[in-house]
Amino acid sequence: MNSNRKNVIVITSKDPYSIKEILTLVESLDYNVAKIITQKRLGYGKYGIGYGKLLELKEWLKNNKVDFIIFDEKLSVSKTYNLAKVTQILVMDRERLILNIFNERAFTEEAKLQVKLAELKYEIPRAREKVRLAKLGEQPGFYGLGKYEVDVYFRDLKRRISIITKKLKKVSKRRNLYRERRESLGLRTLALAGYTGSGKTTLFNLLAKEYKDTHRGVFTTLSPVTRSIMINAKKVLLLDTVGFIERLPPYMIEAFKSTLEELIYSNLILLLIDISEDNSVIMRKYKTCQEILNELNVSNSKILLVFNKADLLPKEELELKVKLLRKYEPRVIISAKSGFGLGTLMEELEKRLIGEKILEEIKDRSP
Ligand SMILES: Nc1nc2c(ncn2[C@@H]2O[C@H](COP(=O)(O)OP(=O)(O)O)[C@@H](O)[C@H]2O)c(=O)[nH]1
Numbered sequence: 001m002n003s004n005r006k007n008v009i010v011i012t013s014k015d016p017y018s019i020k021e022i023l024t025l026v027e028s029l030d031y032n033v034a035k036i037i038t039q040k041r042l043g044y045g046k047y048g049i050g051y052g053k054l055l056e057l058k059e060w061l062k063n064n065k066v067d068f069i070i071f072d073e074k075l076s077v078s079k080t081y082n083l084a085k086v087t088q089i090l091v092m093d094r095e096r097l098i099l100n101i102f103n104e105r106a107f108t109e110e111a112k113l114q115v116k117l118a119e120l121k122y123e124i125p126r127a128r129e130k131v132r133l134a135k136l137g138e139q140p141g142f143y144g145l146g147k148y149e150v151d152v153y154f155r156d157l158k159r160r161i162s163i164i165t166k167k168l169k170k171v172s173k174r175r176n177l178y179r180e181r182r183e184s185l186g187l188r189t190l191a192l193a194g195y196t197g198s199g200k201t202t203l204f205n206l207l208a209k210e211y212k213d214t215h216r217g218v219f220t221t222l223s224p225v226t227r228s229i230m231i232n233a234k235k236v237l238l239l240d241t242v243g244f245i246e247r248l249p250p251y252m253i254e255a256f257k258s259t260l261e262e263l264i265y266s267n268l269i270l271l272l273i274d275i276s277e278d279n280s281v282i283m284r285k286y287k288t289c290q291e292i293l294n295e296l297n298v299s300n301s302k303i304l305l306v307f308n309k310a311d312l313l314p315k316e317e318l319e320l321k322v323k324l325l326r327k328y329e330p331r332v333i334i335s336a337k338s339g340f341g342l343g344t345l346m347e348e349l350e351k352r353l354i355g356e357k358i359l360e361e362i363k364d365r366s367p
């Protein structure tokens, strides 16, 4: 285990879905969750949590050290300040956390600029209050801001937004070098998409381990979320993506989409769905994924549905579910954890990724 991992406390609601989601988000940044505090009504009162919970938190902090408090809701500047002041720990609200995840997954120049823009948009409504509070005394998260005059800081943010907006206009016209290089090498790309918690990273690790590309080359290890793997003796680039997140504020949608830009250029997209969830949840999530993929102009023929976490259901229930979900095609059923269905998945990948490509190449060569 990585000893540099940051320790965090997560403050979230009592809803099991929300808890599961925030933990997956936090873990995707490789933070270690040292404690979870749940609160029925999140974001109220002076500190965003009730007084009883605050005392519990302070008591716990006497014997434990953490790097951040992660607050699973939007938290106003004054509540962030109050909570940081009383705990002397940096407070990161849900939006700040998501921006950090986007930051880590923004590969293209455009995606980086979109994330930067979303960060500035996050700051704008907070700027005045933040500077005002910073002048009252230094707190974690407010350091250094106190030296600014409110209007100067505000104008500075505005100016940076306008610069980035201009840059974005230029960049979107240019093609991405990295992608061009990949295309020129004739590499096929396989991308993993789906909601947070559907098992993308687990499948990514499984495929990267089982089908590891042992040849040394430019694309052997590109980044923590990109691997080159071998499928039927052909090199395939595997991409893990940010994943869909519930309750995403509108100003983040563009940044989110830009982190998914790579999907447009992928040869095949595995859309992961957690089959252990209720049918109504599966249907809602599937619909949201489809809508966003359509907006990105990803053709349906490039999407293969992967029902994951089959190991969590008893055999009879799994069969029943598969029957109920039969209209969602084409699909495979797997468990990224146990490896169940991996053989079938690989057959599909070969057929769709390698087979199709070979046909294309033959066509290209014919006069
Ligand atoms: N039981 C079970 N758990 C799984 C499976 N795949 C992923 N998980 C778990 O689901 C959680 C989220 O997985 P992760 O790969 O991080 O999802 P991501 O957000 O889509 O990248 C983790 O706790 C995984 O261990 C599976 O096939 N079966």
Ligand SMILES: [Mg+2]
Binding pocket: 028, 200, 201, 202, 240, 243
């Ligand atoms: Mg992941």
